[in-house]
Every structure is written in structure tokens, then in C-alpha cells.
Amino acid sequence: MPTASVTDFHDIGSLGEDIRRHILSNLGNDLYPPDPFRSFSGLAYAIRDRLIRLWLATQASYYDSMTKRVYYLSMEFLPGRFLMNYITNLGMEDGCRQAASDLGYALEDLAEEERDAGLGNGGLGRLASCYMDSLATLRIPGYGYGILYDYGLFHQTIVDGWQEERADNWRRHGSPWVIDRVEHLYPVRFYGRSEPYRDNKGALRYRWVEADTVMAMPCDILIPAHGGAHVTNMRLWTAASSQEFSLRDFNQGDFVGAMQAKILSENISKVLYPNDEPIAGKELRLKQQYFLVAATLRDIVRRHKKSGPSFDGFADQVAIQLNDTHPTIAIAELMRILVDEEFLAWDAAWDICRHTFAYTNHTVLPEALETWSADLMGRVLPRHLEIIAEIDRRFLAEVAARHPGETGRLSRMAIIDRTSGRVRMAHLAIVGSHAVNGVARLHSDILKDRVFKDFDAFYPGKFTNVTNGITPRRWLLQTNPTLSRLITDHIGPDWATDLTRLTDLVPLAGDPAFRQAWRLAKRDNKKRLARYVLRKTGIGINPDTLFDVQFKRMHEYKRQLLNVLHVVTLYNRLRRDPALPVPPRTVLIGGKAAPGYFMAKRIIRLVTAVAETVNADDAIRGRLRMVFLPNYCVSQAEKVIPAADLSQQISTAGMEASGTGNMKFALNGALTIGTLDGANIEIMEQVGRENIFIFGLTTPEVEAARAGGTPPRRRVAADPELAEALDMIGRGFFHPADPGLFTPILDSLLDHGDYYCVTADYRACLDAQDAVNALYLDPDAWSRASILNTANMGYFSSDRAVLEYARNIWNIEPLGE
Template sequence: MAKPAAPDFHQLESLGEDIKRYVLSILGNDLYPPDPFRYYSGLAYAIRERLIRMWLATQASYYDSMSKRVYYLSMEFLPGRFLMNYITNMGMEDGCRQAAADLGFSLDDLAEEERDAGLGNGGLGRLASCYMDSMATQRIPGYGYGILYDYGLFHQRIVNGWQEEEADNWRRHGSPWVIDRVEHLYEVKFYGRSEAYTDPQGVLRYRWAEADTVMAMPCDILIPGHGGKHVTNMRLWAAASSTGFSLRDFNQGDFLGAMQSKIHSENISKVLYPNDEPIQGKELRLRQQYFLVAATLRDIIRRHKKSGPGFDEFPDQVAIQLNDTHPTIAVAELMRILVDEEFLGWDEAWAICRRTFAYTNHTVLPEALETWPADLLGRVLPRHLEIIAEIDRRFLLEVAAAHPGDQGRQNRLAIIDPASRRVRMAHLAIVGSHKVNGVARLHSDILREKVFPEFDALYPGKFTNVTNGITPRRWLLQANPALSRLITARIGPDWTTDLDRLAELLPLAEDPDFRKDWRAAKRENKKRLARYVLRKSGMGINPDTLFDVQVKRMHEYKRQFLNVLHVVTLYNRLRRDPHLAVPPRTVLIGGKAAPGYFMAKRIIRLITAVAETVNADDAVRSRLRVVFLPNYCVSQAEKVIPAAELSQQISTAGMEASGTGNMKFALNGALTIGTLDGANIEIMEAVGRENIFIFGLTAKEVEATRAAGYDPGRRVAADAELAEALDMIGRGYFTPSEPDLFAPILDNLLRHGDYYLVTADYRACLEAQDAVNALYLDPEAWTAASIRNTANMGFFSSDRAVLEYAKNIWNIEPLGE
């Protein structure tokens, strides 16, 4: 495929004039002094205008096709920045560079002015955004649906070594990418009660009485596919009060009272919950979930009715994908609409529901399986609780028919747990869907065999796998121009939409000239990252050291602590032997901790403490540096990942559902050091066992080790280096003024059985790091392995993933050209 010719409506000639006009008319600002933020905004509005024209011009074909559509429901989307993504996907890069230069700016500097749209926590939200890009590129007709939070994920600052959170008021300076559709408001109900009545035909029916209402306003963000021929719409709902404020209260002089209900309503879309696992029992979170679901289903049904067919054809026109259990109340809401408002019979409505929904599970952590107290759910959504109870009653009859007399099984499978009276959202999602998928092969196996075996027995074939993927446009083409140019020069540009084509690079791993160019591209990215780190933290890092990177949310199961133990051990070895034959290293660690996650915050403090000590030690500082990267986010990932040489993916086996960072690193030529967990296994199979550093217990061994009653004390006693590292941390070597700071971490390890098996995998991790060092000392061999990583990553494109969903789950054909 040749580079797409810019269609007429891109109108690059007038770009410069348009930018200036927007600075004046939309921002109401002077052109002088030439402020980069103003010019970024002007450019953004100029792009937005072209994008809207393109969307209007292309949506007709999309509507005319009358094909089935998918609705991807997610409480989180994590797009990051839009400007460069739009420009690359629309093929406008050269024109935009020229226009920026004519105005006296570099396009890259303007792009740096944009704030991330951080409407998600981590992997789950970023996956949703990669899928939007791939649906647009692969012309899969569909929409993303979510919430437009006023405040996205908090900003992380490091103050005295500790994480501090700052509100992310991301729209404060305007958001050119968001199109408010003020004319399409819907009402969403909460509270009140369910009321029975008899209709004129004498049938007993139910309605939702005395409810409060909140308005949902759609705000659209357009997502252009690569080549600019297809645009997908991401519709995010913003909450608005239905009444403005109470005039009666206001007239009586109670202005603040009058504002109360308005504030209560608008709170719904105020802020993203900053946890990367569910928040148990927070009423506002439940209201957010229902708000998304109710507004979205209204929109879907409006569109369905407009297109003609009746409800019996609904599942032939509509597929709804539940991104984790967060939007699962949709099952009850669709039943409510069909039975209470459209007057369908229960069985007919239920058949429609089950054919419409599919559910993606993203975690097996038991503490992360979402449940709601039945009485809370019943207070906020009275009719839905009744409907869930009825779904549960009928479902348990099915279970009883299959396993007569097995009350234990009924209790285990029940949607409403009879013991705790909590609604198990995963059970509702499984029962209400036609397919349930995990996000990597191991994860899907664990779901079937360990987490939901009795559901699997009841519904053979319902459980399936779709291994996650990432978009090669953002994560290679756009984030790594140096490597992209090199790849395109050798194999042409088609890899951007057909990632398997990267396999054509394989023979080039044997070519010394190509390896030299490959190293030069990596070095350019390392220099770019070094400049970034210097700018952000004032610290210089040396691009001629091994860049060893772990960036992801802070979590005990992800084992940033194991990484620290390796660092401390390496530090000790270097202090003992300054001539140790290992390559100099820069260890970069970044990630946010949930604000209430005590242990994760302590681990951040440990990393910053170790960094302070190591970096101040003249005896080792030229051989080992440690950096904590504050505020890890999508735009930072775009700088960090292309510069990485070693990618740390070291979770306790069986606990990381898939991982997607692992894919981004390998695609950019980093070698992985990792456990046999999540998608690491499939990455190993793809890149070859000799091009990856695998260590540690397997998921089965983890299970067996725990079952046998693991004793960390014995392991520590038998390993002098491990004992030394733990002792230094525990004694306050890195925090002499607060020697007990890390006692809680050590207690977890040594007194509470080391649940995440850090000590069990320590020695294997160090041996894998020895192999890393040895290979890195042979630059030609390392580079060849790096090339083989990139060349074999075709499978991990999100294009492949969404096409699998389309074929096996949604039953949707991509549109033709």
C-alpha cells in the first residue's frame, strides 16, 4: 500500500492561515508573542475541522451498509494525546511539519503542549483505545462508549521520595478533540421504587416510579483509522443536572441548597476512580456504571429503531462487548427495557440479551472480582435488583436440572451470593452473555480451569480466548520514527496495517550493516529519553548504558520489589568488585500507585530511596544508575518504550492476565526478562526461546508451592545475597533517618508467607540477569536478538485481535473499501 494521498478536504495549503484564524477566533488570542500552546490549539482546531469533514464525507457509506455494529462499553479509555495520532493516521505529517515551521515552531514542540486524555487507569483502558484505532483502521463498524470524566487519572508527583496525587483537570485549557452534542440529551433515572400495575389487557407489569433523574450529554471523539478512510466514533457521556437548580429553594434565599442537587447529579462524571481493580461498595461508582449503561442503551435502541427492524432482529444488528464487569448492569437494563418498556415476554427478552452481550474478563485476582451489596444495588436501582433476582432464580433452576440435589453448586454459581447477599457481577455477565473471553491463552485457561470451571461445564464452548494486541500505529510508527523509517526503508510501508509483514526483517538480523543502523536508531531514542529525563528531573543519564525498564501500575503481584532486589544485589556486587564484568546499567522504574494502596506507595518510596543512595555513591555511579520516572502515562510511554533495551515483565506466574506493555517493548526491539505469565508465554513462542530471558516458577508451580506451605525464611537463610539485600532494606541502609520505613514490606515477605513468591523467584531472576549481561556484552548478538523480537511481533497487533473478536464473538464482517 502506498502512502495515502491526502484527499481534497485535508486542504494543506491553507493550514497555516487556518491555524492563525483559530488562534484568533476560538482562543480569542493574539498571534504575538508566539506562544506554543496557542499555536498547538490553533493547529488542533484546524485538524479537527478536517477530521469532521472527513467523517461527514465517509459516514454515509458506513450508514448505508446497514451492517451489524459493535458497541464497546468501557468505563475507561486511555487515548493519551491525539494530535500526532490524527496527523499520522490522516497522512498529513509533511504538511503539518511545514505549516508549523512556517509559523516558527517545530511540530514536535507543538505536540508536547497537549495534555494526555487520561480517562483510564492502565492496561484495560489503553487496550480499549488500541481497539478503537484498529476498528477504525480495519473498517469494523462500531462505536466506543464511555464516560467523559472532568478529572482523569491523577498526576503523580514525587515529594521527598513519596507519591503525591494532584487532580488532573485535563480540560481546563480546552479540549479541541471533544465535540459536545448538546442537542441529544437523555434522561437517566436513579433511586425511587419499582411499582407493579395492571395494564389495560390485565397483564401484571412493572414500572420505575418516583425516580431522580440526571441528564446524560453525549460528547464525541472521532478516531480516524490509518489511511484516513474510516472514522470510528467514541461517544463519552457527561452528566448534567436535569433541573439546573431548584428555583423554589433559590427564591427562599437558599442558594447553596438550590445548587445541591445539581452538584449531586454532575458528580457522576466528575472523576475517574483511580484504582486498577474494582472499588467495593462505593455508591457513586455504581451510579457511574449505570449512567454509562443507561445512556448507551438508549442510544443503541434509538439507532436500532431508526434503522427499521424489530427487536427479534436486535442481536443480528447489535453486538455489545462488556469491557470487564464494570458495565454488566447492562444485562439487567436491557431486560428492563425489553420487558417493562417494550412489553416483550421474559423468555424472548432473555434470548435477545444473551445473543447480544459478550464479556471480556481482565483479571483472576480474587479481590478484583466485582460484587455489589444487594441492598445498595436495590436502593440505587430498585427495579434492576428485582430483575437480577429473577434472572438468578431461573438460572438456578437450570443448574438444579443439570445437577439435581447439588445445593453447594447452586450456592457457588448463584448470581446473588446467598451467604453474603452480594451480587456477583462476573456471574451476571457470564450468564447474560454468549461468549466470555480471557485476554491471553494462559489467562483464558485459568478462567476455564480454576476460576469458573462449573460455568464452563454448564456452558461448553462459551469460554474462549482473544489474546490482547496493541496498535502498531501509535506504538511503533508514531512513537519510534527512527526505527519506523529504517523498517519502511527496507520492507516498505505495508507493515503499518499488516504487522505480520515485519517477518521480512528476519533475514536482516544476519546483516551487519542493518544491525548497525538498528543500533543507531535505538541510540537516537535513548538520547531522546535522556534529554527528557534531564528536563523533567534534572538528572543526567548515560545513553551508553543498558536501559533496563519497568513501567506499569505499582502492584505487589507485578513485583517491582523483585526488580529492587536485583538492583540492590547488583549494587552490592559492584561495591565489592568495581571491575565486575557487567555492562553499565540505567534502571528506570515508573508507575502510579492507587492512592489508598499502602504497600504500593511504600514500594515507590523504597525505589526512590535506593535511587538516592546508589546515585550518590561515587564508587558505582558510573556503572549503575536508578531513576524513578514520575507520572508514567501514555505520552511518557511513547518516549520510554522506544528507548528501552530490557523490558521487565516479572509478575508472579498466573497473576498478570495478559500485559500489553510487554508487547509494546518487544515491538520496539527491547528484549524481555520475564516470567511465564500472561502474554509473555505467547511472546516467547513468537520470538523464540533464545531471544527472551525467561525465569521463575510457572503458574502450576506457583500453585503447588503455595499449596505446600511456602517457607520464605528457609529460602532466605540459604541465599547469602538475598539475605544481605533484605537485611539492608530492613535495617534502613537506604533511609538511615527512618530505619523502620520498609519494615511492612519485609513483614509481608518474611512473616506473612511471601504470597507473591518474590524470594522464591529471586535466584532465578538473578541468573536470568547474568544471561542478560553476557549477551549485552556482545552487541552484534544482542542486536540480532532485538531485530528478531520486532520481526516476530506481528501476531500482537490489535488489528489481529479486533478481527478475531469480529469473527468469533461479534459475528461482524469488516466493511469493504
């Protein structure tokens, strides 16, 4: 087996030779005239060569140790661009800069040639990618499993103020990082029927017959540890037809029909999150989920059987983590494999399942607790519906035995809802797993006390918490090199693998020279973002203003609307008094709205309308600026996060599971303005209440307000500034061509209960923003708070989170050196 050392890779001469070789032989191109994409590709393949050698050595160490492995199943990964991440983790930056310069380019220019990988949507997928980085860096044997989508969610553009969606064909030029593994094609079946039969011992068995088949091909993307010596991989599946085109149809002129079966089969891995409003979209989503788990379990079983045919020690060698409910059908699939194909008794198979699976819940939103029509599941996966029904029958018998006569409890806990005829996938995940975790302390408490209260009582100790984390390698070392160098110069480099070392910065918060250097690092990042915003939007922003940012998925509970109301109020104050003693402010908002989410798209239009008005008003020029930055993605986040002064984390309390954007901004020295929601609570405890701006209703107060608090119209009538802001929006001040454009937004606030408590938290939000203004006007005090935010973010490393999973849930220890 090949061995490799990272130190072998720092020879600039050999790197340059490898780049040129790949441009000539692998890409089939000449070196001249120079081309940036060609040079990026040559550099990428040269780095991949080095990664493969390290990956082979890592795999050998897994087999030599015969260690337990974790398989992290996620419908999303959101890795962003790979090039700079690989270069950073391999410690190759100096050599790559020189090699890029020899080709006539800056390394940053080559990095911009790479498209963001369209493999995920938001926090769920980005968390999964952070955990892959930590698995590698901690030397925990494990892999990520997902789908290699041809098209990402969508590419967002803003046209006449409205969001428009374009296909995100991120693979149109191929990807140098994707390694096809054509030797491990697996058949995945759909439809057909379940057929009972008797085996040679007379036992009743079932087989899945008359099914359609799609082939799953694995593709690997490598994930290096910081320092490079340990390299694991994501294994992503792409769909291939089990049939090619019909030559008979083709020769008769039916060119489309000749390819129809192939096209329909390969649609499975075509698009991330296809629209599931029509029944065909729902069916495709279900097929995607099963495609992922069926292929993955085939791969896991293949690997397990290398050590022998017995399944007795399966759960001692295999840990499967379900990242949200999307892969939950894996529980039924493993039962099908064990019972129908390996002929284990039901109880033995179920014991293996429960000790193998663990489930991470990421939401308390009812619409995100996934359910499937039993009719649809029975048609697409007939045997799996039978297995789920049997799991449900046995489980409810246990519940009834412990709680006789409590029919309400049986109804609440059933996996298959008898009233709606829907399969509750979260219930299946809980029943079929040995551990269930939330992703922030508040979120986990809500799961136990409210969402899954019956299950927590039935399974004492099964529910636990693992607060999310982020990788410091991507989100500080790579993303913010200016600040990283300052930190390393003062406390050394070990913080990149032990984030708690950042507490060594605490004494430096009182050093005037260090605070000044900190401000200069922040200003460099703000200048970089300003250049980016100008290039992307044509709008100039001043780096010497307070950068107030809110970048996240557009959703009513995340309350971009509350942010807009603050901007309108600040605008009104400045119009009345242009000399108002507040710092000049640039408000930046970004995020995608789901294509079918009417209200979120309308809020984007309100943001752009307010921005157009504010930015055109000469009376306040230089005091307030507002920009909606389109197509928020990982590579854009890498520019926004280091530049932020103020991070808006203002979701309605009790609705954000955790958040990870809040962690990334705070790690880079932004101060948080937010509610007591998700991980904001734990961030506040770590950084200190005096270094964060907390406002608004608590979770119990939100519930009380919804149950019968002050009516929204009465709140508005009692607050002249709020009334003025809503009146301006309602009468078309920001869009005179269509005065009623934003009426649906006002209706949701004033006449439909204001479910997300925007009016209830408005005044508290403004008071918190007044405190922001006062602190920002004292540069030393602001810088001190900024430094203390960074210094106290060590707890939120993904390394800490993954170690908690490994020791408390997976029962896996890191490999030795």
C-alpha cells in the same frame, strides 16, 4: 452527504489559512505575540475540520450498507494525546511540520502543549483505545462508549520520596477534540422504587417510579483509520443536572444549597475511579457504571429504531462487547427496557440479551471480580435488583435440573451470593452473554480450569480466547519514527496495516550494516529519553548504558520489589568489585499506586530510597543508576518504550491476565525478562526462547509453593545475597533516618507467607539477569536478538485481535472499500 478524500488535506496553504482562521475566530485571539498553546489549538481545530468531513462520509456508508454494528462498552479509554496520532493516521506530517514552522514552532513543541486525556488508568483503557484504532483501520462498523471524566485518576508527584496525588484536571483548558452533541440528551434515573401494575391485558408489569433523574449528554471524539478514509468515534457521556439552581435559596443567601442538586448530579462524570472505600464512594462507582450503560443503551435503541420499531432482528444488527465487569449492569438494563418499556415477554427479551452481549474478562484477581452489595443496588437501582434476582432464579433452576442435589454447585454459580448478600457481576456477565473470552491463552485456560470451572462445564464452547494486541500505528509508526523509517526503508510501508510483514526483517538480523543502523536508531531514542528524564527529575542518565525498564501499575503481583532486590544485589556486587565485568546499567521504574494501597506506596518509597543511595555512591559512579520516573502516562510511555533495552515483565505466574506493555516494548526491539505469565508465554513462542529471558516458577509451581513449599525464612537463610539485601533494607541502610520504614515489606515476605513468591524467584531472577549481562556485552548478538523480537511481533497486532472478535464473537465483516 459531504464526501471527503484524504488527498484534499495535504494543501499546506489551506492548512495554514485554517489554523489562522481558528486562532482569530474560534479562539478569539490575535496571531501576535506567538503563543504555543494558541498555535496548538489552531492546528487542532484545523485537523478536526478535516476529520469531521471524513466521519460524516463514514456514517453515511454505515447507513447505506445497513450493516451490523459493534458497541464497545468500557469504563476506561486511555488514548493519550491525539494530535500526533491524527497527523500520523491522516498522513499529514509534512504539511503540519511546515504549518508549525510558519508559526515559529517545531511540530513536536506544539504536540507537547496537549494534555493526556484523563479517561483511563492502565492496560484496560489503553487496550480499548488500541481496539478503536483497529476498528477504524479495518473498516468494522463500531463505536466505543465510555464516560467523559473531568478529572483523570490523579497526577503523581514524588515528594521526599513518597507518592503524592494531585487532581488531574486534564480539561482545564478545554479540549479541541471533544464535540458536544446537545441534541441527544437522555434522562438516567436512580433511586425510587419498583411498582407492580396490571396492563390492559391483565398481565403483571413493573414500572420504575419516584426516581431522581440525571441527564446524560454525549460527546464525540473522532478516531481515524490509518490512511484516514474511514473515521469512527468514541461516544463519551457527561452528566448534566436535570435541575438548575434554586433561585429561591439563592435569593435567601444559601448560595451553596442553591446549587446542591446540580453539583451532586454532575459528580457522576467528575472523576475516574473515585475512592470506593467509603460507602458514598461505592455508591458513586455504581452510579457511574449505570450512567454509562443506561445512556448507551438509549443511544443504541434510538439508532436501531431508525429502521423500524420491531426488536426481532436486534441481535442481528447490534453486538455489545462488555470490556470487563464494569458495564455488566447493561444486561439488566436491556432486560428492563425490553420487558418494562417495550413489553416483550421475558423469554423473548432474554433471548435477545444473550445473543447481543459478549463479555471480556481481564483478571483472575478476586478483588477485581466485581461484586455489589444487594442492599446498595436495591437502593440505587431497585428495578435492576429485581431483574437480576429473576435472572438468578431461572438460571439456578436450570442448574438444579441438570445437577439435582448439588447444593454446593448452586452456591458457587449463583449470581446473588446467599451467604454475603452480594451480586456477582462476573456471573451475571457469563450468564447473560453468548461468548466469554480471556485475553491470553494462559489466562483463558485459568478462567476455564479454575476461576469459572463450573460455568465452562455448564456452557460448553462459551469460553474462548482472544489474546490482546496493540496498534502498530501508535506503538511503532508514531512513537518510534527513527526505527519506523529504518524498517520502511528496508521492507516498505505495508507493515503498518499488516504487522506480519515485519518477518521480512528476519534475514536482516544477520546483516552487520543493518544491525549497526538498528543500534543507532535505539541510541537516538535513548538520548531523547535521557533529555526527558533530566528535565523531569534533574537526574542525568547515560544513553550508552543498558536501559532496564519496568513501567506499569504499582502492585505487589507485578513485583517491582523483585526488581529492587536485583538492584540492591547488583549494587553490593559492584561495591565489592567496581571492575565487575557487567555492562553499565540504568534502571528506570515508573507507575502509579492506588491512593489507598499502603504496600504499593511503601514500595515506591523503597525504590526512591535505593535510588538515592545508589546514585550518590561515587564508588560505582557510571556503573549503576536508578530513577523512579513520576506520573507514568501514555505520552511518557511514548518516550520510554522506544528507548528500552530490557523490558521487565516479572509478575507472579498465573496473576497477569495478559499485559500489553510487554508487547509494546518487544515491538520496539526491547528484550523481555519475565516469567511464564500472561502473554509472555505467547511472546516467547513467537520470538524464540533464545531471544527472551524467561525465569521463575510456573503457575502450578506457584500454587504448590503457596500450599506448603519452602518457608521464606529458610530460602533467605540459604541464599547469602538475598539475606544481605533484605538485611540492608530491614536495618535502614537505605533510609537511616527511619530504620523501620520498610519493616512492613519485610514482614510480608518473611512472616506472612510471601504470597507473591518474591523470595522463591529471587535466585532465578538473578541468573536471568546474569544472562542479560552476558548478551549485552556482545553488541552484535544483542542487536540480532532485538531485531528478531521486532520481526516476530506481528501476531500481537490489535488488528488481528479485533478481526478475531469480529468473526468469532460479533459476527461482523469489515466494510468493503
